[in-house]
Amino acid sequence: MTLKPFTSDLLADVSHGFFTRIGGSSTGIYHGLNCGRGSDDRPEAVQSNRTAITDFFRQPADHLQSVHQIHSPQVQILTAPQTDAPKADAMVTATAGIILGVLTADCQPVLFHDAKASVIGAAHAGHKGAKLGVLQNTLAAMEALGAQRQDICAVIGPCISQRAYEVGPEFLEDICQDTPEALRFFAQGKGDRYQFDLPSYxxxxxxxxxxxxxxxTGHCTYSAPEQFYSYRRSLHENQPDYGRLISCICL
Known part of the structure; x- marks a missing residue:
């Protein structure tokens, strides 16, 4: 199968990819490269898709590492491949061959690299995790492995854009409760609705x-159904479930 990930020049010194749904073994509403074990897709299709990812990075199947994502600020430091998936929303490592993979379907996949220290990170950052500090905690965990902030590059991959992210007043109040200056990431929508700019936040x-x-990267998951899965789009289309994109980085 032919996979077509997006890459970034900021991460040119390390193997990485923000994978689209193009390629893969899944069918129906999951058509393409659905890598979400939490979906109702056929397990054998999901496993085949995940194997395609490890083949892309030329690593053994057990080197693709992921966590049980819970919209938290928790970060796992990995020194070797592990068999369980702890509850967390980010991972960091300085060990070559470990593929850090986060799953998204509108939330932000964020890949990190310190080329000087050879430390990488990957975070799943929806609005909840971002507000709770998952990105800052990922940076701190990278520092614990020897990275320096001034040497870290971070790339936010395909996620929902402001024009597609309509929210209510209670959402705005939650985001701005402790940081009133975050109001600038909201645009007025229809009535009492707002449009939230998650990547700018x-x-x-x-x-x-x-x-x-x-x-x-500038890609909106909601607006490009041929390329991306989208949780919000699946709701608007009354779909029973949705696929998950995977974004990975590997030393």
């Missing part, structure tokens, strides 16, 4: 952390 956090550089 997170880019602001990353740049405030004084890392070397941070960018968003």
């Amino acid at each position: 997170s880019l602001n956090q990353l740049r405030a952390a004084r890392i070397k550089e941070a960018v968003w």
Whole structure:
């Protein structure tokens, strides 16, 4: 199968990819490269798709590492492949051959690299995790492995864009409760609705952390159904479930 991940020049010194749904063994509403074991897709199709990822990186199947994502600020430091999937939303490692993989379907996949220290990270950052500090915690965990903030590059992959992310007033209040300046990431929508700019919100956090550089690839998961799975789009289309994209990085 032919996989077509997006890559970033900021991560050119390390193997990585923000994988689309193109390629893969899944069918029906999951058509393509669904890598989400938590979906109702056929387990054998999901496993075949995940094997395609490890083949892409030329690593053994058990080297693809993921966590049980719970929209938290928790980060796992990996020194060797593990068989369980602890509850967390980010991983970091300095061990070559470990593939860090996060699953998304509108939330942000964020890949990190310190080329000087040879430390990588991957985070799943929806609005909840971003507000709770998952990105800052990922940076701190990388530092624990020898990385330096001024040497870390971070790339936000395909996620829901502001024009597709309509929220209510209670959402705005939650985000701005402790950080009133976050109001600038909301645009007025119809009635009492707002449009939230999730990638700009997170880019602001990353740049405030004084890392070397941070960018968003600019791809909206909601707006490109042929390329991306989208949780919100599945709701609007009354689909019973949705596929999960995978984004990976490996030393």
